[in-house]
Amino acid sequence: MTTLFEKLGGAAAVDLAVDRFYERVLQDDRIKHFFANTDMKKQRSHQKAFLTYAFGGTDKYDGQLMRQAHKELVEKQGLNGDHFDAVAEDLILTLREMGVSDELIDEVAAVAAAPQRKKDVLNG
Numbered sequence: 001m002t003t004l005f006e007k008l009g010g011a012a013a014v015d016l017a018v019d020r021f022y023e024r025v026l027q028d029d030r031i032k033h034f035f036a037n038t039d040m041k042k043q044r045s046h047q048k049a050f051l052t053y054a055f056g057g058t059d060k061y062d063g064q065l066m067r068q069a070h071k072e073l074v075e076k077q078g079l080n081g082d083h084f085d086a087v088a089e090d091l092i093l094t095l096r097e098m099g100v101s102d103e104l105i106d107e108v109a110a111v112a113a114a115p116q117r118k119k120d121v122l123n124g
């Protein structure tokens, strides 16, 4: 079975995409404020984590950890579904810009915005 991660080009593709995705997220007025106090290295590792999960490149997804990591953002900064969707949209635009096929983009979108994942991040 070829995973979505492999179809997209594996770790090399994630590394390439992470740079562009990172730029896009930090310029997005809908969500950039969440990263205002996060250092650059952490921000990059965050975008990479997001992408790797979205590409199905890890089996280490831990719902409890996701809840913990975003709990304060939800409670103190009002992180909500619109913000989550904005990040997912930035990911789709990044992949489109990179020339990834619509078919693969649809697959990524389904994984990235999987209901359980969204629920975990938003502490729902």
Ligand code: HEM
Binding pocket: 031, 034, 035, 037, 038, 039, 042, 045, 046, 049, 050, 053, 069, 070, 073, 079, 083, 084, 085, 087, 112, 117, 121
């Ligand atoms: C599937 C979706 C997501 C995944 C897999 C994910 C992944 C992670 C992980 C692994 C951490 C803790 C480690 C780290 O800081 O690198 C984290 C923290 C964080 N996440 Fe997410 N995240 C997701 C969605 C979001 C969204 C939608 C936002 C805001 C728009 C967001 C903003 C943050 C911020 C600001 C932190 C704290 C960084 C810090 O320590 O300053 N995340 N996320």
